Amino acid sequence: MPRMLDVSEDVRAEIGDEEADRLLAGLNAPGSYDCTSCRTPGDSEQERTSTVLFVGDETAVLAFAHATCIPSQVVQVAEDQLQGAVRSITGEDPNAAQDRPQGAPGQAVLGITSGLVLINGELHPALVVEPTAPIARPGTTGNGGDDFLPLLIEQGFVPISDVNQRPSLLPGWSVLVAMGQLHAVLQPGTGGGSPVAWWQAHQPLQVTDGWRAAANRSHTVLVFAAPVGSIGQQPREDLLRQALEKAASGGRLVAAAMPLAGT
Incomplete structure (x- = not known):
């Protein structure tokens, strides 16, 4: 039975016309699925469904999502990250999401904390990014300064x-x-190529049901960033809010809103 699938031109180019046509005809596509974004059930026979192709160095995984959650697209990810996603699908390595995520701009490691932030009476899903050491500008030997915020401002953070x-x-x-x-x-x-990871989880990071629900409502995530030592690991969201407010009042906080899962 034909499926209500969206197959973008980028996805079609990766999987080929024959496979794309087989998906659209319902030969290789599941009827029911768990949305790769919100993890709630979907039915490609009853509702618009996006095909999302995760591509690593050696592995490619085709997933399905509600079209209202994310559009059909190709997402370039690191091979080890993709292998972690495969393990989470197959049920292996159940504790992987508890590992602290890591990313590396230059030689620094970025820590990310997820939480809900109240703005004008509305809860917004947020990520707070803080490096574990000062960030030197690429190409410099480092002089003891910290260019983390200037670099982000140059990228469009405010x-x-x-x-x-x-x-x-x-x-x-x-x-x-x-x-x-x-x-x-x-x-x-x-050069207008596929998106690349600025930060990526060493192992997939679990978020709360409330965070995911808020993200699915707004389709937007607020990303805050502060230099090392500004926020710290806060055990509660009220303490995280206090740390954010202190960093903001001290001129040590930048932020940007980003769409959920895709560009």
Whole structure:
């Protein structure tokens, strides 16, 4: 039976016309599925469904999502990240999501904390990014300074003096939530190419049901960033909010809004 599938031109180019046509005809596509973004059930016979192709160095995984959650697209991810996603699908390595995510701009490691932030009476899903060491500008030997915020401002992040100020959307960036877990923050590829990971989880990061529900409602995630030592690991969202407000009042906070899972 034909499926209500959306197969983007990029996905078709990767999988080939024959496979794309077989999917559309219902030969290789599931009727029911768990949405790769919100993890709730979907039915490609009853509702528009996006085909999402995750591509690593050696592995490619075709997943399905509600078209209202994310569009059909090709997402370039690191091979080890994709293998972690495969393990989460097959049920192996159940504790992987508990590992602390890591990313590496230069030689620094970025830590990410997820939480809900209240702005004008509405809860917004947020990610708070803080490196474990000062960030040197690429190509420099480092002089003891920290260029983390200037580098992000050059990328389009905006300084935040008040956490109640909702940041504007940053074009070309997005937050990738796949199979119900946080996998990466993506930035535009060079020369208009496919998005690349600015930060990616060493192992997929579990988010709360409330965070995921808020993200699915707004299709937008607020990403805050502060230099090392500004926020810390806060055990509760009220303490995280206090740390954000302190960083903002001290001129040590930048932010951007990003669409959920895709550009």
